[in-house]
Amino acid sequence: MTIMQQQEPAIPNSHSAECNAIKHEGFHVWRHAPDSTRADTVQKLIPKREEKHCLVLQVRNLKVEFTIEGRRLTAVSGTSFDVKAGRTTGLVGESGCGKSASAFAVMRLIPTPPGEITGGEILFKGRDLLKIPIEEMRLVRGKEIAMIFQEPMTALNPVYTIEHQMAEVYRLHCKYPMDEIRERSVKMLERVGIPEPQGRLKDYPHQLSGGQRQRVMIAMALSLSPCLLIADEPTTALDVTIQAQILELMCRLKEEGGMATVLITHDLGVVAETCDDVVVMYAGEILETASVYEIFKHPLHPYTKGLMDCIPRMGRTREGPLSTIEGMVPDLFNPPQGCRFADRCFKCQALCRQTEPELKTVVGSDKRQVACWFPLE
Amino acid sequence: MNDIILTASNLKKTFPIHGGIFYRKIARVNALNGVSFSLKRGRTLGVVGESGCGKSTLGKTLLRLYEPDSGGAVFEGRDVFSLKPDALLKLRQDMQMIFQDPYASLNPRMTVGSIIGEPLNIHRIGTREDRKKKVEAILAIVGMRKEALSRYPHEFSGGQRQRIGIARALALRPKLIIADEPVSALDVSIQSQIINLMIELQREFGITYIFIAHNLAVVEYVSDEVAVMYLGHIVEIAEKRALFNRPSHPYTLSLLSAIPVPEPDLKNSRERIILKGDVPSPIHPPSGCPFHPRCFKATEECRHAMPVLDDVAGDGALHKVACFNR
Numbered sequence: 001m002t003i004m005q006q007q008e009p010a011i012p013n014s015h016s017a018e019c020n021a022i023k024h025e026g027f028h029v030w031r032h033a034p035d036s037t038r039a040d041t042v043q044k045l046i047p048k049r050e051e052k053h054c055l056v057l058q059v060r061n062l063k064v065e066f067t068i069e070g071r072r073l074t075a076v077s078g079t080s081f082d083v084k085a086g087r088t089t090g091l092v093g094e095s096g097c098g099k100s101a102s103a104f105a106v107m108r109l110i111p112t113p114p115g116e117i118t119g120g121e122i123l124f125k126g127r128d129l130l131k132i133p134i135e136e137m138r139l140v141r142g143k144e145i146a147m148i149f150q151e152p153m154t155a156l157n158p159v160y161t162i163e164h165q166m167a168e169v170y171r172l173h174c175k176y177p178m179d180e181i182r183e184r185s186v187k188m189l190e191r192v193g194i195p196e197p198q199g200r201l202k203d204y205p206h207q208l209s210g211g212q213r214q215r216v217m218i219a220m221a222l223s224l225s226p227c228l229l230i231a232d233e234p235t236t237a238l239d240v241t242i243q244a245q246i247l248e249l250m251c252r253l254k255e256e257g258g259m260a261t262v263l264i265t266h267d268l269g270v271v272a273e274t275c276d277d278v279v280v281m282y283a284g285e286i287l288e289t290a291s292v293y294e295i296f297k298h299p300l301h302p303y304t305k306g307l308m309d310c311i312p313r314m315g316r317t318r319e320g321p322l323s324t325i326e327g328m329v330p331d332l333f334n335p336p337q338g339c340r341f342a343d344r345c346f347k348c349q350a351l352c353r354q355t356e357p358e359l360k361t362v363v364g365s366d367k368r369q370v371a372c373w374f375p376l377e
Numbered sequence: 378m379n380d381i382i383l384t385a386s387n388l389k390k391t392f393p394i395h396g397g398i399f400y401r402k403i404a405r406v407n408a409l410n411g412v413s414f415s416l417k418r419g420r421t422l423g424v425v426g427e428s429g430c431g432k433s434t435l436g437k438t439l440l441r442l443y444e445p446d447s448g449g450a451v452f453e454g455r456d457v458f459s460l461k462p463d464a465l466l467k468l469r470q471d472m473q474m475i476f477q478d479p480y481a482s483l484n485p486r487m488t489v490g491s492i493i494g495e496p497l498n499i500h501r502i503g504t505r506e507d508r509k510k511k512v513e514a515i516l517a518i519v520g521m522r523k524e525a526l527s528r529y530p531h532e533f534s535g536g537q538r539q540r541i542g543i544a545r546a547l548a549l550r551p552k553l554i555i556a557d558e559p560v561s562a563l564d565v566s567i568q569s570q571i572i573n574l575m576i577e578l579q580r581e582f583g584i585t586y587i588f589i590a591h592n593l594a595v596v597e598y599v600s601d602e603v604a605v606m607y608l609g610h611i612v613e614i615a616e617k618r619a620l621f622n623r624p625s626h627p628y629t630l631s632l633l634s635a636i637p638v639p640e641p642d643l644k645n646s647r648e649r650i651i652l653k654g655d656v657p658s659p660i661h662p663p664s665g666c667p668f669h670p671r672c673f674k675a676t677e678e679c680r681h682a683m684p685v686l687d688d689v690a691g692d693g694a695l696h697k698v699a700c701f702n703r
Contacts, residue, residue: 269637312598
């Protein structure tokens, strides 16, 4: 394998103004030499550092619905967010807020039926993933967009060796000879910090610990250096000391590769440590987007503020009861008219119950958005 | 408040692993390796540690849901492990448990009323009318409406189910409640409601808690004393403030630094200890100190000898640690 540098045309059909800037830039091209006829299927674009803020993914008005027992449930109702190269975007919210559904929709992995993507656009490097045929989507999955899941034991197949499962992604996308696949697998396992990777290849998933399984999952996801990595609660099933290892690994890999990451989590601590941008979701909608510093220092939406306040913080003395968000998440079968957070909101007024606020850019800020009639000062 | 309600001394519990032909015992999992502590009335002992460290086994052994291999526990002068069945039943009136998963711990075929009333039936408390009134009163205490009584668990959200679980534990007015990860299956906004409820109940009824959790921030908030467990050993036990301000065991230190802090400004300034490797298997625990293969302070001594839990401060405050290099 050689790594060559070469002038290549930029991402096709790029609508984004920010992306136009890099059309004239060069790309690193990984090419499986010497067979140049295979090069087209093999080449892998790795964005260079300069494109850091190029939009990799734009989700526009995404709508995901599920039909359960004849009733329609809107899991994601018209969300729009951007993911930039070289940055980690956190999708934060409680269970059922639609954060996983959004991510699965990007991969077109929503189980159909009962689920269905009923509207919107998912622009990945300018191309609408919802419009391409499923065969083409299969070429995108694993190669350009990769995903890691919450529970590494259920995501790995228990009856195949690690080697078999790691080789799958190469077999599907690259058609390398066996010995090269093994060589690359060993390198990937080394990169994610698995000791004695040669020996581990012959192991089955149950022979590895939870943390090591998650490392294998990450190695598999990063095998073909995807432009976008979607991590669905990657550390929720792990212990804190192992979580710290995995988070450190993910940060390191981000620095190395310049890929964009979507991190789905409910843990605000994990968000603070790993994310650059944060998208707060509630009952299928986006309530607030901001940079991680802004959102923790100065949350604008009452829900974001409530979330921040109700987690106990280390090293603080107990002063009265923890603050809570009273009530419950609304029933998504019959979502309320108006703002979905209105029932639990301390700033709720008549307007909130009548009309739903739109996600709007905050006046006087660069990129912050909030969906609230009465945002916090 | 020097009234000791529960003392555990040198608790040991192993689980056999069967296999091979004739289903022989082929190995043992050492879940508890000599755990001792005492607990004061009306206080909360937080037990933290990673999965497999024996914290849940400790809770279940104290309730005698497991029989220990050796060691003893004394609850209000009664030796828990030598009680006859009828005396044990009596004891369980005073010791109750709240479980982690509010979906798995409530019988889906029973109404909420019969779930909460079941302990009252088992212990034959009062007449039928009395019991009904009691159940209603308890439901009000945990902040639920009377209509819930005739409904089934699946009709409720996770947070409400956990309230039902708490109500069931409260029904007998126990003196000690062992809460095994009571909030880890809940969303953060619901988690704070349940924590507040538990603290309020403690204040009102003087309940003693053993609060088992892996979330250190929650444990810090809830507990008075904290025990840190690793591979079946208590490696450090101290008053909350002492433990969080002056952690003495390298494991406690790394556990504290491993927690992601929800303050992005601290991301780069904070010193972090990232432990290498995984928790060793409790089937083949390492020799000497169980933490030595991952410890950044380990010396030759740690490989051979097991440090005992010893006082750190010497000023009378509870702070014990099992480490040679503290």
